[in-house]
Structure formats: structure tokens, C-alpha cells
Amino acid sequence: xxxxxxxxxxxxxxxxxxxxxxxxxxxxxxxxxxxxxxxxxxxxxxxxxxxxxxxxxxxxxxxxxxxxxxxxxxxxxxxxxxxxxxxxxxxxxxxxxxxxxxxxxxxxxxxxxxxxxxxxxxxxxxxxxxxxxxxxxxxxxxxxxxxxxxxxxxxxxxxxxxxxxxxxxxxxxxxxxxxxxxxxxxxxxxxxxxxxxxxxxxxxxxxxxxxxxxxxxxxxxxxxxxxxxxxxxxxxxxxxxxxxxxxxxxxxxxxxxxxxxxxxxxxxxxxxxxxxxxxxxxxxxxxxxxxxxxxxxxxxxxxxxxxxxxxxxxxxxxxxxxxxxxxxxxxxxxxxxxxxxxxxxxxxxxxxxxxxxxxxxxxxxxxxxxxxxxxxxxxxxxxxxxxxxxxxxxxxxxxxxxxxxxxxxxxxxxxxxxxxxxxxxxxxxxxxxxxxxxxxxxxxxxxxxxxxxxxxxxxxxxxxxxxxxxxxxxxxxxxxxxxxxxxxxxxxxxxxx
Amino acid sequence: xxxxxxxxxxxxxxxxxxxxxxxxxxxxxxxxxxxxxxxxxxxxxxxxxxxxxxxxxxxxxxxxxxxxxxxxxxxxxxxxxxxxxxxxxxxxxxxxxxxxxxxxxxxxxxxxxxxxxxxxxxxxxxxxxxxxxxxxxxxxxxxxxxxxxxxxxxxxxxxxxxxxxxxxxxxxxxxxxxxxxxxxxxxxxxxxxxxxxxxxxxxxxxxxxxxxxxxxxxxxxxxxxxxxxxxxxxxxxxxxxxxxxxxxxx
Numbered sequence: 001x002x003x004x005x006x007x008x009x010x011x012x013x014x015x016x017x018x019x020x021x022x023x024x025x026x027x028x029x030x031x032x033x034x035x036x037x038x039x040x041x042x043x044x045x046x047x048x049x050x051x052x053x054x055x056x057x058x059x060x061x062x063x064x065x066x067x068x069x070x071x072x073x074x075x076x077x078x079x080x081x082x083x084x085x086x087x088x089x090x091x092x093x094x095x096x097x098x099x100x101x102x103x104x105x106x107x108x109x110x111x112x113x114x115x116x117x118x119x120x121x122x123x124x125x126x127x128x129x130x131x132x133x134x135x136x137x138x139x140x141x142x143x144x145x146x147x148x149x150x151x152x153x154x155x156x157x158x159x160x161x162x163x164x165x166x167x168x169x170x171x172x173x174x175x176x177x178x179x180x181x182x183x184x185x186x187x188x189x190x191x192x193x194x195x196x197x198x199x200x201x202x203x204x205x206x207x208x209x210x211x212x213x214x215x216x217x218x219x220x221x222x223x224x225x226x227x228x229x230x231x232x233x234x235x236x237x238x239x240x241x242x243x244x245x246x247x248x249x250x251x252x253x254x255x256x257x258x259x260x261x262x263x264x265x266x267x268x269x270x271x272x273x274x275x276x277x278x279x280x281x282x283x284x285x286x287x288x289x290x291x292x293x294x295x296x297x298x299x300x301x302x303x304x305x306x307x308x309x310x311x312x313x314x315x316x317x318x319x320x321x322x323x324x325x326x327x328x329x330x331x332x333x334x335x336x337x338x339x340x341x342x343x344x345x346x347x348x349x350x351x352x353x354x355x356x357x358x359x360x361x362x363x364x365x366x367x368x369x370x371x372x373x374x375x376x377x378x379x380x381x382x383x384x385x386x387x388x389x390x391x392x393x394x395x396x397x398x399x400x401x402x403x404x405x406x407x408x409x410x411x412x413x414x415x416x417x418x419x420x421x422x423x424x425x426x427x428x429x430x431x432x433x434x435x436x437x438x439x440x441x442x443x444x445x446x447x448x449x450x451x452x453x454x455x456x457x458x459x460x461x462x463x464x465x466x467x468x469x470x471x472x473x474x475x476x477x478x479x480x481x482x483x484x485x486x487x488x489x490x491x492x493x494x495x496x497x
Numbered sequence: 498x499x500x501x502x503x504x505x506x507x508x509x510x511x512x513x514x515x516x517x518x519x520x521x522x523x524x525x526x527x528x529x530x531x532x533x534x535x536x537x538x539x540x541x542x543x544x545x546x547x548x549x550x551x552x553x554x555x556x557x558x559x560x561x562x563x564x565x566x567x568x569x570x571x572x573x574x575x576x577x578x579x580x581x582x583x584x585x586x587x588x589x590x591x592x593x594x595x596x597x598x599x600x601x602x603x604x605x606x607x608x609x610x611x612x613x614x615x616x617x618x619x620x621x622x623x624x625x626x627x628x629x630x631x632x633x634x635x636x637x638x639x640x641x642x643x644x645x646x647x648x649x650x651x652x653x654x655x656x657x658x659x660x661x662x663x664x665x666x667x668x669x670x671x672x673x674x675x676x677x678x679x680x681x682x683x684x685x686x687x688x689x690x691x692x693x694x695x696x697x698x699x700x701x702x703x704x705x706x707x708x709x710x711x712x713x714x715x716x717x718x719x720x721x722x723x724x725x726x727x728x729x730x731x732x733x734x735x736x737x738x739x740x741x742x743x744x745x746x747x
Contacts, residue, residue: 006648024602230639258719259719259739260721262633265652265653266642271639277661278662
């Protein structure tokens with residue numbers, strides 16, 4: 001499999017620098033009257049505080065959005081690092097043909113006419129080759145690069161983070177950005193790749209794997225283009241940097257006539273599942289599970305080889321019972337409190353209704369004890385003396401809000417449940433489930449709790465089963481790490497041993 | 498069954514296997530016939546039943562003296578056919594006369610189905626064991642992929658399968674075995690003798706490992722099935738094999 005050319009990491013980082021940290025951005029498709037997508041992009045660049053030079057390109061306008069315009073990419077005072085093209089497909093070629101070797105990256109938003117787009121894309125690819133620039137797209141939405149101080153999306157948080165995303169769909173890229181940032185994810189980059197006629201998912205995967213700012217890679221792919229190279233990259237990574245994958249179009253091959261049993265049972269879905277198993281990638285199948293997996297991979301320290309036993313902590317007896325079932329189905333067990341933990345729990349005087357076995361079930365009326373600080377004591381004992389693989393803390397906020405009149409209760413409770421996220425190797429994975437009834441008040445408190453959790457690097461979920469599923473996916477990654485740490489010995493065999 | 502050879506994915510067999518495949522492609526065949534397929538398996542060290550090949554109109558008398566009854570008779574075709582669906586397989590034949598009678602029947606059936614008949618394979622019957630399938634298919638995006646599963650004619654109904662992309666490592670092969678619902682049966686459930694798991698692992702590696710058959714020849718092989726492989730505590734025998742070739746008539 002060593003047929004694929006690999007570049008040195010420094011070379012990869014250097015090649016993509018103009019895309020992720022452009023010194024200059026040309027905007028093609030803004031107009032003097034100020035209503036087009038190009039104008040919107042210039043205003044977004046301004047709002048997010050982009051510090052490089054902006055070159056509006058226009059055949060006749062002298063000034064666009066108050067910035068001097070140029071007639072072509074050949075006439076800008078310095079070469080352009082990144083050109084953002086919102087012009088219609090038929091105009092893109094002339095613009096790029098005029099770059100005259102003075103362009104590093106072009107991103108083309110337009111999509112070609114369905115009848116002729118293959119020929120159009122071939123011509124664009126050829127222009128990129130001749131002009132010595134890389135082409136992102138076509139049929140995409142833009143690039144979000146907080147490290148480069150720019151974004152394509154109005155309202156995007158420009159604060160840099162550790163999640164690097166490549167997305168073969170523009171709209172889904174925006175969903176990832178919007179929903180992700182509300183979950184507390186911050187990005188090292190998010191590139192919408194569209195039809196990927198030049199820059200493809202493998203290029204971005206390679207970049208993010210080498211980029212020191214990126215701690216977890218997230219990819220949405222429909223057609224990976226160069227499967228060999230993609231595969232070689234993730235095989236070489238060996239799980240060192242977590243990779244979360246959302247693959248679209250995996251169920252579409254059902255009609256293929258196969259000449260063998262194997263062919264009849266194989267499909268794209270099996271191929272991606274296989275690759276995930278072989279490389280430790282976390283494979284997801286919805287936007288939400290993709291974002292959930294990114295949260296865990298970003299914030300949890302892998303604990304390979306740990307027995308998967310969990311402490312459940314929270315208010316809601318029925319919810320705990322259902323959670324126990326969800327854990328069981330996902331292959332987790334409940335952690336038995338250690339004798340030392342039981343001894344410590346016995347010293348805590350609690351009103352009736354509380355149970356300190358596992359699940360630890362504390363009604364809101366008990367959680368309010370010690371102005372909400374009792375949770376911290378219990379969780380501390382669980383963390384240090386029982387030391388499970390993970391602790392899932394679930395708070396049913398509407399019920400808890402019934403005690404909002406107790407001074408300091410809610411802030412103290414929040415501090416209590418976030419106290420264990422110190423990242424120590426021995427500490428359990430800490431996960432917070434914030435259950436709401438969708439009332440305005442409960443949702444507002446959920447946002448506040450979530451904001452505090454993200455600052456501490458604690459993953460948050462709306463419901464317990466969702467947290468359990470995400471943890472099971474992360475567990476697959478940990479099991480891969482644990483498996484590659486062991487020798488390739490044959491499986492135990494009772495009959496011939 | 499013969500003394501088991503060393504199952505090997507070391508690549509030394511590659512030229513011999515390539516010659517078998519190239520010959521079939523040059524002859525315009527869309528698939529290896531079962532005889533050629535089993536030659537490939539023998540090169541890989543995967544055991545096949547002791548057999549004799551006879552022409553489409555040959556009599557069995559004198560030709561199958563070296564085989565021990567009961568016999569299995571199979572039609573050979575250069576096309577990928579589901580032999581059991583066509584009734585082109587007969588089991589438990591006691592002597593040459595029964596083989597000849599079965600040959601005549603199968604000739605008629607193949608002619609009726611419009612399938613090219615290139616001869617017959619007469620094989621010794623293999624002692625019963627657990628039926629598994631190992632197969633390969635090319636994923637359009639990710640390339641050659643190998644499968645292990647519960648085998649036999651109900652393989653597609655049971656769908657107890659594990660897939661991995663080629664090349665696989667020993668760890669992958671072991672996880673494939675462990676990942677099957679039938680793994681406890683292979684290990685020896687309820688007092689029954691299990692299978693030789695090391696041999697299954699080695700077969701997976703010889704077929705899908707770094708220098709394995711499918712990894713090395715995916716440019717010419719489109720799909721393959723070894724179904725069933727009879728897995729026993731004392732061996733692993735490929736009773737049937739189908740190798741679909743690429744680029745012929747497509």
C-alpha cells in the first residue's frame with residue numbers, strides 16, 4: 001500500500017497556510033450596490049476583525065464596501081493568498097484565468113449546470129494546475145479559520161479551538177459550525193469542500209493530522225475521491241489524533257448485482273465500519289452524534305484498558321433506571337461503590353429519599369442540602385474512592401428550579417458537578433446531562449450550565465441515552481488504542497489449547 | 498484429508514497465482530473455474546479436498562481410482578454460477594457408475610440453463626465440521642475488503658459476517674473471528690469440539706493480509722467466495738470456491 005505519496009508535515013502545513021492564515025483575501029462577486037453574497041462576505045470579514053488585506057475584484061467599480069476594487073486578480077498590489085468567488089459558474093473561469101500565477105487558493109461557491117458541470121469542473125481543475133493555485137469547491141459555502149482571523153458565516157464565533165473539520169457539504173458545514181459552537185466546540189478550521197475537484201477530504205485530513213492546533217479531526221464525506229490515500233493517512237495516524245467521521249450515502253448501493261455471497265452482503269457501510277475498526281476512527285451516522293463524538297474526543301482523555309463501569313448521579317429515579325438499561329445495552333456496567341466509599345458516604349447525613357448506591361439518586365430536595373454543596377462531597381468520594389471509568393451526572397433542571405429560592409443553590413450545584421473535571425489520568429470521564437422540559441426558564445438555565453461546562457471542558461448532553469451512545473463510540477476509540485498496544489496473538493482457543 | 502500445509506501469506510506464491518489468473522483472463526473467462534480456484538488455494542496453503550478433474554464427456558471409470566468414496570461431483574464452468582441453485586452439485590456418490598449417471602444429469606441441466614460446461618470435478622467428501630465463508634469484494638471508494646462469516650447455503654440469510662479492508666493484520670483477523678455471533682461455536686460450545694482458530698486466522702491473512710491473495714491481485718480479481726470452508730479442530734478445508742475476474746466482458 002506504499003504507492004501513495006506522502007509529504008513532510010512541515011510541507012503540508014506550509015502549503016495550506018495561505019488558506020488557513022491568509023495575508024490577503026480577494027472577493028469576487030461583490031458589487032457596488034452592496035446586496036450580493038460577496039458584499040455580505042466582506043461585511044463578515046470586517047465584523048470578525050480580519051486583519052489582512054481585502055481585495056474586492058470587479059470589472060468596473062472603483063470601490064466596494066468602501067474598499068478600493070481591482071479589475072482582476074492580476075492587478076492587486078500583492079499576490080492573493082485566498083480568493084473567495086461567489087460569481088456565477090460561467091464567470092468563474094475568466095476570473096481564475098486572470099490570476100496570472102498570483103493566487104494561492106481559490107474557493108468557488110457556484111455549482112455548474114447539471115448538464116455540463118463535468119466539463120466545467122475539468123476546465124477549473126486545469127486552470128488551477130496551470131495557474132499554480134489550489135482550488136476548493138466548487139459548490140460550497142466557504143472557510144472558517146479563527147487562526148487566520150476570518151470566517152464565511154455570519155455569527156460564527158471567531159475564537160480558535162481544537163476541532164478541525166472538512167465537510168463535503170456547505171449547508172451541513174454551517175450546521176456543524178452553528179450547533180457545534182453552541183455545544184462549546186471551537187474550531188482550528190472548518191472548510192466546506194463541495195465537489196472536491198482539487199482539494200479533497202484527504203488533503204484536509206493530512207493537514208489537520210499535522211496541524212498542532214488541531215486536537216480532533218471531524219470529517220463529513222460523501223465521496224472521498226482517493227480512498228487509498230485517505231486510508232493510508234488514517235492507518236498511519238494509528239489513533240494518535242482522534243478522527244470522527246460522518247459518512248453520507250452509505251446505503252445507496254443496495255441495487256448492485258453481485259456474483260458472490262460476499263458481494264451480496266457487502267456495502268459502503270461495511271467498508272467504512274471496517275476502516276473505523278482498523279484505525280480507531282469514530283464513525284457516526286447523524287449530525288448530532290457527529291458533534292457529540294467531537295465533544296468527547298476533544299475533552300476526554302482516553303483511558304484504554306479500563307473496565308467500563310459507570311457511576312450514575314442525579315435526580316430522577318425513573319430516569320436512572322432507564323439510564324441503567326441504556327448503559328447495559330451499550331455494554332457498560334454500573335460501578336460498585338468501594339468499601340471505603342461506602343464508609344465515607346455513611347458519614348454524610350442525608351434526608352430520606354436519597355440513595356447512595358449506584359445509581360446515586362438524589363431528589364432535588366436533597367441536592368439543595370448544604371446550599372447545593374452536598375453533591376460535591378458525594379462526587380468527590382465517588383471520584384477518589386470508587387474511581388469508575390466514567391461518571392454521568394444528570395440534572396433534571398425543571399425540578400431543581402423548584403428550589404431556586406435557596407440562596408446560592410444553583411451556582412453551588414453547578415460548581416459541585418463540574419468540580420471533578422481536572423483531567424487527572426485516574427479521574428473518571430465526567431459527563432453532564434442537562435435535562436429540560438423545553439420551558440424558557442429551564443432552557444435558559446441549561447444554556448448557562450452548558451456555558452460553564454464547556455469552559456471546564458465537560459461534555460454536555462440533553463438526554464442520558466444520547467450521552468451513553470456517545471460514550472460507547474468513544475469507548476471504541478479507546479479499545480482500538482488498547483488493542484494496538486498489545487501483541488498480535490491468536491485468540492484464545494479452548495479446543496486446541 | 499491430507500496433512501495440512503503451512504498457510505502462508507508471504508507472497509512467494511504470487512507469480513504462480515498470477516499465471517493461473519492470467520491464463521483464465523487470456524481465455525476470456527469471467528471467473529476461475531473451481532479447479533483453477535482450488536489450485537490457487539493450494540498455492541496459498543489452504544487445504545482443498547482431494548480431487549480429479551474429468552472432461553465434460555469423460556467416463557469416471559479408471560480416472561477416479563485414487564480417490565476414496567463417497568464422492569462429490571461438481572460441474573466446472575468458466576462462468577460464475579451458483580452451483581447448488583442449478584443442481585450442478587451431487588453428494589454421496591458411491592462409485593464410478595453413480596458418478597457417470599450424475600454427470601449425465603448435470604450435463605442436461607447446465608445445457609438447459611445455457612451455462613458453459615468445461616468439465617467435472619470429482620472430489621472426496623470432507624468430514625463434517627462448522628461451515629464458514631471467507632470472501633472478498635472491492636469497495637468502490639476504499640478498495641479490496643475481506644469478509645469472514647457463517648457459511649453454507651444460508652450465509653446470506655444468516656448475515657453473521659465481519660468485514661475488514663485489505664491489508665489486514667493478525668489483530669484484525671482475530672477480531673473478525675471474535676466479532677461473529679457464531680464465535681462461541683467456533684471455539685467449541687456445549688461440549689462440541691471447536692475449530693482451529695489459528696488456522697482460520699492464517700487463512701484470512703493468506704487471503705487478505707499484506708501480501709495476501711486479494712491484496713496482491715485486486716487488480717484482476719473482482720470478488721471471491723470460499724463457501725463453505727469446513728472448519729474443524731484438525732483442519733480447515735475449502736469445499737467450494739468462486740473467483741470472479743475483472744475486466745472480462747464488462
